[in-house]
Amino acid sequence: RNLLGMMAARMRKTNQQVIDRVRNSMLLDRLQSEMRTAQEIQTGMLPMRSPLFPEHFEIECEASIQQAREVGGDFFDAFFIDEKRLFVAIGDVCGKGMPAALLMMRTLTTLRSEAGRKQGQKGHLERVMERINRKLALNNDRLLFASLFIGLLDTGSGSFRFANAGHLRPVIARHGEPASLLKVPRNPIAGIDPAIDYALGETRLARGDLLLLYTDGVTEAENEATEQFGEARLLAAVTGAARGSALQTLGAVRDATRAFCGAHAQADDITLLALRFLGQP
Numbered sequence: 001r002n003l004l005g006m007m008a009a010r011m012r013k014t015n016q017q018v019i020d021r022v023r024n025s026m027l028l029d030r031l032q033s034e035m036r037t038a039q040e041i042q043t044g045m046l047p048m049r050s051p052l053f054p055e056h057f058e059i060e061c062e063a064s065i066q067q068a069r070e071v072g073g074d075f076f077d078a079f080f081i082d083e084k085r086l087f088v089a090i091g092d093v094c095g096k097g098m099p100a101a102l103l104m105m106r107t108l109t110t111l112r113s114e115a116g117r118k119q120g121q122k123g124h125l126e127r128v129m130e131r132i133n134r135k136l137a138l139n140n141d142r143l144l145f146a147s148l149f150i151g152l153l154d155t156g157s158g159s160f161r162f163a164n165a166g167h168l169r170p171v172i173a174r175h176g177e178p179a180s181l182l183k184v185p186r187n188p189i190a191g192i193d194p195a196i197d198y199a200l201g202e203t204r205l206a207r208g209d210l211l212l213l214y215t216d217g218v219t220e221a222e223n224e225a226t227e228q229f230g231e232a233r234l235l236a237a238v239t240g241a242a243r244g245s246a247l248q249t250l251g252a253v254r255d256a257t258r259a260f261c262g263a264h265a266q267a268d269d270i271t272l273l274a275l276r277f278l279g280q281p
Contacts, residue, residue: 166188222267
């Protein structure tokens with residue numbers, strides 16, 4: 001009788017273990033399915049066509065993103081707010097996983113709604129950056145924030161006005177010159193203090209000049225010796241591809257980071273946006 005009782009108890013334990021494994025497997029499958037759905041939604045929000053604006057012969061604009069996980073915190077955007085003015089943006093939300101992805105989508109949605117509306121007497125970019133920062137800072141109990149660079153290009157004159165919220169300085173490759181980092185006013189990241197006034201910068205692009213916006217997944221990419229790719233290698237890659245198209249510039253940077261990292265796994269999202277000004281035909 002004792003033996004039968006022990007066998008029955010062992011069978012009940014075994015059955016429960018099987019049930020637990022099946023339940024955990026079903027839960028894992030559901031989570032993976034939800035993450036894939038989140039990735040599809042997130043990727044679907046980004047303008048992934050190439051080139052971005054084939055109907056605009058006065059510019060070349062290309063962008064790409066390589067996510068390190070199913071969902072990430074990097075984003076970019078580019079769209080015309082009228083016939084001549086092109087709005088571009090790139091950003092990086094702090095953290096990883098679903099919280100970062102949700103804040104990324106919120107930031108991108110806010111960015112588009114604010115950039116597309118009339119901003120009154122104050123300058124367009126000032127209003128856009130201030131409103132984005134204010135909306136991200138409100139009800140931010142988890143203290144999530146985002147670095148952000150936005151710019152507005154007049155495709156007629158080449159005038160480029162920009163605002164930077166704690167993001168990396170873009171690369172600028174003037175026609176016939178080595179690539180360098182664009183001079184950018186220093187401003188804090190978005191989402192911390194709702195009352196920040198953001199300083200703006202301005203430059204003028206000549207025919208053939210190229211701007212490269214990127215996230216820290218590029219410069220902080222590591223090889224097996226834990227060395228970082230860094231700004232110098234980025235500038236060298238852009239300089240080497242400066243005579244090519246915007247698409248070729250993206251490819252050159254991606255190839256350079258891939259060759260540098262070797263077999264070392266990608267740890268962060270790698271996001272790039274290249275904009276070349278060609279002027280009126």
